[in-house]
Amino acid sequence: MNQIDKIVFGDNQFFGINHMSQEKAQQLSEQFYKIQNIFNVYDIAIDCGIKAIMLNSNQRAIDICDYFRKNESKYSDLNWYPSIPYPHKYANIISEKGIFPAINELLFSNNTASGVLGMIAKGSSAIFTKDVIKLMQMLIDAEVKMFKGLNIKVIFLQNVVTDLLLGFGIKEVFEEYCSYIENKYKVIPGLITLNLPYCITKLKEWNIKNVVICSSINKIGFTMSPNIASYEEIILNNNPNEYQIMAMSTLASGAIPPIEAYEYINNQNIQSVVFGASSKKHIEETVRLLKG
Amino acid sequence: MDKNKIKIGIIGFGRMGITHYSIINSHPNVEIVSVADTSKTILSILKKFNKELNVYTDYKELIDESKPDAIIISTPPNLHYPIIKYAYERGVHVFCEKPFTANKQQAEELTNLFANSNLVNQIGFAARYGDVLNKAKELIDQKVIGDAIRFKGEMFSCAIIKKTSGTNWRDNEENGGGVVYEMSSHMIDLINYFFGEPDNVAGTVRNKVFSKNVDDLVSTTLIYNNGLVGTLYINWSDESYRKPMISLEVFGSKGKIIADFYGYKIFLSKENKELNLRKGWNTFYLTDVYKPTPFYVRGGEFTNQLYNFVELILGNQKTNLCDFAEALKTERIIDLMFKNSITINN
């Protein structure tokens, strides 16, 4: 399997996401209201040696992608790790209209509607598995579109979706997702999950390999289900030729001091770390500590 | 079929039904045998991927034909009453989404029925399963801030920020829609959990801003005979909140505590050596009290809640954090709010 970057620069800090404090989240969203401030942080990160970026397919990501495409010569050796979908876009429309009308609206507004959607809109029960798969592929295409022209390495499915589908335990959905990403986009399929042991166990059972798994991995077991011991065991015995593992939430939202956090991470059998930070000091420090 | 597994049927397969399916399907001692929904599209898709599942458009058929040991109800609230009653008559354990019912009388009747049976009965007030809020409750129960005198409960979300068409069940009060039943019920339940049922309700004001038929904002005052008083303010039309937010502030004779999903702060007028708390402010985060959940989908609360339901049926746990009798308290408070409220059209 094509090797993923050891250090990936994440995006939560730009979009007013902070899992510990509403105030901090507000402050971040004001700080990055001007998109130039986001580009400035990317430049700092790149100066510190970052070569890979993870970015969720939200509204602001459209402008970010545009900027990097326009300045391709300056940023030619960057690798991109998109994560899809942008869950909040769907959440609000779904609460107003229901799941299927929402999907309809999203796809119709993209002018990519086809027969299957018409059928779903009419509430027809004559829907085939292949139609559902087709629908899934159209949703993927709609989300990945904004990243076109960038050098994509992995396409991740957000944990809200991955974990919901994992619970359903439907092999076909994961098979189809992975093969579509591999065949159409020629990149590695990725899954973000907060249930890494469950996820890897299922993928093995289904004989689905060559997947990047991104999951919270930190010294205190924060958002690591079912528990840290199961994570450590499965990570220790993992074969990176089958599943490359990328750690996120390594600082557990700031609960673990960086030195301690990365000492733990550097001792795990994992291939990559995604982190977010918005100051030069923190970015430099993280890169230094991760290089050990 | 595996004899050691309990058989579960899910009725109502919208947003919550889908979440519950995913969560409880991860439990090693559960087998989901059936799903009912009025949408044939949803059923047909499900059946395509899971050939062994029985699907129904009529919940009565689900109960009679697939013979589940327990059901999970996640339909619009006006259907909770007839479905629970039917399940009771056939001896089926019930987990039902909040709000319990769409009026107090129905909730009373069902509570009485189940009180005289051995059936596990639970309502989905998931906030009771949050790690931070439970820690805050524990500290208040230990009188760390002295006697509680005042509280302030708030909830915000951006669920309704445009004029609605009025067709969704959430836009109909008789169906259990509107901000009072849909959202403030969570906060009222939390207050019942923390302090018991209030004795009186005053000053309920509701605003209609975006919804066609129902209110979007509500505030009220809850009063206890022992002198405790609290105000609630709930708003589902506040665009400044990207994610739903719930917070509870309690002022006591020796300090105060402010808690939400992400952390809690305590202010004390004197040092508490036993609990290692300073005089003045002490801040704690979710990470300080976090307990891992067996399978994570949309936060640990939903998982802990459904696993509690299953473990109660299996006899592995004894404490039901929110049985019908508990949820009935919220129905009584909402009834009082509705009886004496002012509605403002904005």
Ligand SMILES: NC(=O)c1ccc[n+]([C@@H]2O[C@H](COP(=O)([O-])OP(=O)(O)OC[C@H]3O[C@@H](n4cnc5c(N)ncnc54)[C@H](O)[C@@H]3O)[C@@H](O)[C@H]2O)c1
């Ligand atoms: N605990 C929480 O945080 C939380 C969050 C959201 C909703 N809820 C509660 O969950 C319940 C459902 O809410 P939702 O958001 O999933 O709504 P929804 O509208 O997404 O889903 C309701 C489903 O019920 C189905 N249905 C309608 N009539 C039916 C019938 N007669 N038989 C079978 N199915 C029928 C609908 O087709 C739909 O699929 C409500 O009581 C709501 O208050 C709780």
